[in-house]
Amino acid sequence: MVTGSLARRYARAVLEIGTTNGNLDKIGADLRSLARAMHDSAELVTALTNPAIRRADRRRVIDGLLSRIGAAPHTQNLVYLLLDGERLSSLPAISREVDVMIEAKAGRLAAEVTSARPLDAGQLSQIITALEKLSGKKVAVTHREDPNLLGGVVAKLGDTVYDGSLRTQLRTLRDELTK
Numbered sequence: 001m002v003t004g005s006l007a008r009r010y011a012r013a014v015l016e017i018g019t020t021n022g023n024l025d026k027i028g029a030d031l032r033s034l035a036r037a038m039h040d041s042a043e044l045v046t047a048l049t050n051p052a053i054r055r056a057d058r059r060r061v062i063d064g065l066l067s068r069i070g071a072a073p074h075t076q077n078l079v080y081l082l083l084d085g086e087r088l089s090s091l092p093a094i095s096r097e098v099d100v101m102i103e104a105k106a107g108r109l110a111a112e113v114t115s116a117r118p119l120d121a122g123q124l125s126q127i128i129t130a131l132e133k134l135s136g137k138k139v140a141v142t143h144r145e146d147p148n149l150l151g152g153v154v155a156k157l158g159d160t161v162y163d164g165s166l167r168t169q170l171r172t173l174r175d176e177l178t179k
Contacts, residue, residue: 006087006090007090007093007094007096007097008097010078010090010094010097011094011097011098011100011101012101014027014028014031014074014078014094014098015098015101015102015105017074018074019105021074023072023074024102025102026072026075027072027074027075027078027098028095028098028099028102030066030069030071030072030075031075031078031091031094031095031098032095032099033069034065034069034071034075034079034091034095035091035092035095035096037065038091038092039092044061045089047061048061048062048083048088048089049086049088049089051086055083055084058083058088059080059083062079062080062083066079078094079091082094103140106138107137107138108137108138108139108140109131109135109137109138109139109140109157109158110139110140110142110158111128111131111139111140111141111142111155111156111157111158112141112142112143112144112155112156113127113141113142113143113144113153113154113155113156114143114144114145114146114149114153114154114155114156115143115145115146115149115152115153115154116145116146116147116148116149116150116151116152116165116166117145117147117151118145119143119153124141124143127141127153127155128141131155131157134157134162135157135158139157148167149165149166149167150165150166150167150170151165151166152164152165152166152167152168152169153165154168
């Protein structure tokens, strides 16, 4: 498995090439599409990463994917490089790192907000404002629901998690009472 630092090195190279050539957003979108395809299909992952399958056959599969998404030439070069180095399994990690770097370059942070119930626009706006105040950057939020939280909100901003869920508060209370 590819370590995070290896994915970051590839992502830094992609960021530099994309910035120099003015097609960073296109390369990022291409990598996201490929990573999504790999996430959605275990068979595709097997076909692309199994060294028992001839490299020429895997390249034909990749060619089909790349032409289907209309990939930029720099994206094609990266994917072929990963294939030659038997590192195609690292493509999703590289895509995530590229996305983080693109957002950081634009002065934005990605945040994931999880709540037990749906949030109305006002509540979500308050959370976004608080996260922007904490980070000092513009925050792009994705929201999801998880009824297992019981209540409250968990916000993940970069590598930091702000856990205001009822489940965590109850667990903390239990731990304090049992001491």
